[in-house]
Amino acid sequence: xxxxxxxxxxxxxxxxxxxxxxxxxxxxRGAPEADAQEACPFCEGREAExxxxxxxxxxxxxxxNTPGWQVRVVPHKYAVLRIEGAxxxxxxxxxxxxxxxxxxxVIIESPRHDEHPAVxxxxxxxxxxxxxxxxxxxxxxxxxxxxxxxxxxHGRFAAAHVAHPISQLIAxxxxxxxxxxxxxxxxxxxxxxxxxVFCDIIRQEQAEQTxxxxxxxxxxxxxxxxxxxxxxxxxxxxxxxxxFGQLGDEQIPSLAKILREAxxxxxxxxxxxxxxxxxxxxxxxxxxxxxxxxxxxxFPRFSLVAGFESGSGFYINTTPPxxxxxxxxxxxxxxxxxxxxxxx
Amino acid sequence: xxxxxxxxxxxxxxxxxxxxxxxxxxxxRGAPEADAQEACPFCEGREAExxxxxxxxxxxxxxxNTPGWQVRVVPHKYAVLRIEGAxxxxxxxxxxxxxxxxxxxVIIESPRHDEHPAVxxxxxxxxxxxxxxxxxxxxxxxxxxxxxxxxxxHGRFAAAHVAHPISQLIAxxxxxxxxxxxxxxxxxxxxxxxxxVFCDIIRQEQAEQTxxxxxxxxxxxxxxxxxxxxxxxxxxxxxxxxxFGQLGDEQIPSLAKILREAxxxxxxxxxxxxxxxxxxxxxxxxxxxxxxxxxxxxFPRFSLVAGFESGSGFYINTTPPxxxxxxxxxxxxxxxxxxxxxxx
Numbered sequence: 001x002x003x004x005x006x007x008x009x010x011x012x013x014x015x016x017x018x019x020x021x022x023x024x025x026x027x028x029r030g031a032p033e034a035d036a037q038e039a040c041p042f043c044e045g046r047e048a049e050x051x052x053x054x055x056x057x058x059x060x061x062x063x064x065n066t067p068g069w070q071v072r073v074v075p076h077k078y079a080v081l082r083i084e085g086a087x088x089x090x091x092x093x094x095x096x097x098x099x100x101x102x103x104x105x106v107i108i109e110s111p112r113h114d115e116h117p118a119v120x121x122x123x124x125x126x127x128x129x130x131x132x133x134x135x136x137x138x139x140x141x142x143x144x145x146x147x148x149x150x151x152x153x154h155g156r157f158a159a160a161h162v163a164h165p166i167s168q169l170i171a172x173x174x175x176x177x178x179x180x181x182x183x184x185x186x187x188x189x190x191x192x193x194x195x196x197v198f199c200d201i202i203r204q205e206q207a208e209q210t211x212x213x214x215x216x217x218x219x220x221x222x223x224x225x226x227x228x229x230x231x232x233x234x235x236x237x238x239x240x241x242x243x244f245g246q247l248g249d250e251q252i253p254s255l256a257k258i259l260r261e262a263x264x265x266x267x268x269x270x271x272x273x274x275x276x277x278x279x280x281x282x283x284x285x286x287x288x289x290x291x292x293x294x295x296x297x298x299f300p301r302f303s304l305v306a307g308f309e310s311g312s313g314f315y316i317n318t319t320p321p322x323x324x325x326x327x328x329x330x331x332x333x334x335x336x337x338x339x340x341x342x343x344x
Numbered sequence: 345x346x347x348x349x350x351x352x353x354x355x356x357x358x359x360x361x362x363x364x365x366x367x368x369x370x371x372x373r374g375a376p377e378a379d380a381q382e383a384c385p386f387c388e389g390r391e392a393e394x395x396x397x398x399x400x401x402x403x404x405x406x407x408x409n410t411p412g413w414q415v416r417v418v419p420h421k422y423a424v425l426r427i428e429g430a431x432x433x434x435x436x437x438x439x440x441x442x443x444x445x446x447x448x449x450v451i452i453e454s455p456r457h458d459e460h461p462a463v464x465x466x467x468x469x470x471x472x473x474x475x476x477x478x479x480x481x482x483x484x485x486x487x488x489x490x491x492x493x494x495x496x497x498h499g500r501f502a503a504a505h506v507a508h509p510i511s512q513l514i515a516x517x518x519x520x521x522x523x524x525x526x527x528x529x530x531x532x533x534x535x536x537x538x539x540x541v542f543c544d545i546i547r548q549e550q551a552e553q554t555x556x557x558x559x560x561x562x563x564x565x566x567x568x569x570x571x572x573x574x575x576x577x578x579x580x581x582x583x584x585x586x587x588f589g590q591l592g593d594e595q596i597p598s599l600a601k602i603l604r605e606a607x608x609x610x611x612x613x614x615x616x617x618x619x620x621x622x623x624x625x626x627x628x629x630x631x632x633x634x635x636x637x638x639x640x641x642x643f644p645r646f647s648l649v650a651g652f653e654s655g656s657g658f659y660i661n662t663t664p665p666x667x668x669x670x671x672x673x674x675x676x677x678x679x680x681x682x683x684x685x686x687x688x
Contacts, residue, residue: 002425002444004518012521015424015444080359080660081346093548094541095569100346100359149658170658174348177356178657197438204437225439313522314493314514316424 003320005226009185009197014226015316022230022318024269024327037113042072042164044111050074054105055134057127070124071131072108076168079104087144087173103139103171107131108164116154116165118263118272121336126256128167132279133252135169136245140284145171147179147283150244154263155274155301175283182280183288190291196240198293201225211325214261218254221262223321223328229299230319231270231328233262236295244281244294259296264333266300273300349570353529353541358570359660366574366662368613368671381457386416386508388455394418398449399478401471414468415475416452420512423448431488431517447483447515451475452508460498460509462607462616465680470600472511476623477596479513480589484628489515491523491627494588498607499618499645519627526624527632534635540584542637545569555669558605562598565606567665567672573643574663575614575672577606580639588625588638603640608677610644617644 003016041049047065055073062068075083081102089098109128110120117125136148152167175183189197205211205222213221213233221235235258237251247255259277266273277298282288347360385393391409399417406412419427425446433442453472454464461469480492496511519527533541549555549566557565557577565579579602581595591599603621610617621642626632 001429004442004444004516006440006442006518008438008440013518085345093552094352094545095548096350096352098348098350100348172658174350174357176658181657201438204439208437313525314516314520 007224007226007228008201009182009189011181011185012226012228012313012315014228015314016227016320023323024271037163040113040162040164042106042108042162042166043113044069047072050106051077055131055138057131067111069111071110071127073131073135074106074108076104076106081170081172098173101144101173103142103145103169105135105169107135107167107169109167110165113164116263117152117260118267119334119336120165120260122253122256122260125260126252129247129252129255129259130249132167132169133245133247136281139169139171140245142171144173146285147172147175148244148279148281149176150279150281152277153274154276155272179280179283183282183286183292186288186291186293196291196293198236198295199240202236202238210322213265213325213328214258216254216258218251219258221258223325225321227317227321227324228315229317230302231266231300231324232317232321233266233298233324233328234295235259235262235298236293240293242282242288242290242292242294244279246294260336261333262298262328265328265331266298268333269327269331270300273302275300351568351570351572352545353526353533355525355529356570356572356657356659358572359658360571360664367667368615381507384457384506384508386450386452386506386510387457388413391416394450395421399475399482401475411455413455415454415471417475417479418450418452420448420450425514425516442517445488445517447486447489447513449479449513451479451511451513453511454509457508460607461496461604462611463678463680464509464604466597466600466604469604470596473591473596473599473603474593476511476513477589477591480625483513483515484589486515488517490629491516491519492588492623492625493520494623494625496621497618498620499616523624523627527626527630527636530632530635530637540635540637542580542639543584546580546582554666557609557669557672558602560598560602562595563602565602567669569665571661571665571668572659573661574646575610575644575668576661576665577610577642577668577672578639579603579606579642580637584637586626586632586634586636586638588623590638604680605677606642606672609672609675610642612677613671613675614644617646619644 004013005016006013037043044067051074053064053072053074056064056069057071058069060068081100081104083103085099085101087098087101089096107128110124132150139145139148149170149172150167186197202220211223211225213223215221219235219237221233224232224234266275275298277296279296281294282292348357349360350357381387388411395418397408397416397418400408400413401415402413404412425444425448427447429443429445431442431445433440451472454468476494483489483492493514493516494511530541546564555567555569557567559565563579563581565577568576568578610619619642621640623640625638626636
């Protein structure tokens with residue numbers, strides 16, 4: 001019997017198709033990337049081909065915009081928002097608009113073209129995550145920004161235009177609808193129960209085990225109960241914290257470890273699938289400390305049906321999260337330093 | 345300068361990328377379909393290959409499950425929900441679920457394999473729309489159902505598994521989140537202003553003209569102000585009506601005409617693109633008569649970015665709706681009866 005499941009935070013019903021459940025082998029493999037390393041502006045030695053760098057990790061004290069970096073941040077060449085300008089809203093009849101002001105940056109996670117999170121050394125991924133947090137904190141100083149959207153597109157099918165390992169951030173003068181809804185759902189739960197809904201979910205996932213994928217001292221990864229797509233995965237800090245900016249130095253190696261393991265399990269289980277991950281955090285403004293709980297949501301990108309689902313808001317998940325978690329637990333992540341095909 | 349625009353009903357902010365605006369020729373054409381008509385279970389003469397028919401338009405009085413029909417409705421062979429069962433919800437810790445009960449049907453819009461709405465005779469499309477409404481009304485008699493999701497996927501890239509012209513309906517024991525949010529947004533507007541928000545939008549679009557695509561006595565088609573994707577198009581009845589079930593017999597030819605014209609403009613402007621359309625209607629239950637306004641939302645399916653957008657709830661539209669409306673107004677829809685490649 002198929003099931004309708006309701007997300008306890010977001011309030012969305014999802015059909016879980018238990019009977020025609022699809023296995024990992026039912027999903028098409030990510031197509032090999034055709035990206036030419038020769039032309040990649042993000043590789044070490046081609047620093048002049050990007051806009052001037054905003055920040056970098058340079059253990060050897062090398063000068064900005066020269067080789068010798070481990071992680072590098074540059075403005076997005078085709079930024080969707082402009083950094084200059086005011087954020088006044090104007091209403092014309094029914095229609096509300098605001099100047100498209102915001103920051104759009106690229107975090108280059110490695111100097112190497114083929115070193116993706118699933119296979120990079122954990123210390124390299126830790127440097128990239130440290131930079132995520134530094135950019136989060138730095139952009140918090142700009143009073144115009146209300147929210148930071150931090151995400152990674154892996155694979156051309158997931159809209160990554162280059163094969164080089166990069167993440168992106170977009171600092172926004174508004175709070176996106178999805179983030180507002182999550183905040184409101186968590187706030188309602190807190191008002192009713194006096195507890196963080198995410199902390200409760202962590203307890204239930206630890207008790208039930210069926211959707212658990214992996215965990216360490218500081219973080220837990222599981223397939224959420226009302227997963228909106230096959231192999232959706234959440235990674236949460238076990239200790240309550242509302243904002244990604246609260247990520248402590250001492251937590252960064254644990255986060256690198258679990259993120260690398262989770263993506264390594266995707267890699268092994270699903271054949272290097274295209275995927276996205278998005279950091280969900282409290283907004284820069286507001287008092288979400290008690291009720292919100294930052295986390296990462298990851299999801300592979302297999303199917304072409306998301307268009308209909310975006311339009312209707314109705315999702316059909318053909319792999320129950322309990323099955324997905326079991327497949328991912330059984331998968332063996334690749335060791336660090338594995339080369340898995342240029343840009344793949 | 346890019347713009348952030350807010351949807352007045354749904355409350356979603358969208359980035360409208362005004363500077364790097366993309367033209368119709370920037371979008372990939374829909375790939376030719378490789379569907380074999382020889383094996384199509386929906387073609388006339390192969391009635392035995394579907395599940396037994398639920399309803400049909402048979403002008404010549406022919407028997408069920410035999411040739412001679414104009415429109416035919418059959419259960420979906422791989423239904424995502426089951427028609428038998430109760431709709432009791434059960435809560436386990438944080439997790440709410442319900443048996444996956446519902447109807448999932450296929451509306452075969454034509455006996456001809458290659459006769460799609462953009463090119464079919466208006467009378468044929470009117471018969472299909474008449475059947476939409478009949479199924480809407482019939483399923484309303486089942487007390488378990490709260491909402492009817494009625495949609496069309498055109499083109500393999502838009503998840504249409506067969507090239508034969510079909511629509512689908514899913515009758516649900518819950519109201520999908522997107523529909524609830526639209527209802528709530530419209531209800532808030534009504535409480536504040538004492539008017540239907542959709543009626544106000546129609547007036548503003550008629551006054552401004554810039555986003556208008558086409559209209560007739562009964563219906564209007566325009567690109568919405570905060571369009572979430574390029575070439576998103578809404579079709580609304582000009583007379584206020586909350587539920588699709590209220591579609592009057594006398595309105596059906598007008599609806600067929602404007603839907604055919606709108607899809608014909610997609611066809612001409614964008615080279616027979618893959619597309620979806622979804623009927624947005626008030627739920628079966630509830631008292632939305634004053635504040636909700638049924639309509640159709642259509643959107644072509646070009647890009648691969650919707651996965652990220654589904655996960656983040658944040659949309660970047662690279663063709664401003666004013667540009668999209670102008671391109672669509674300038675396009676010349678194909679005449680009825682044009683054959684445009686098998687199943688394309």
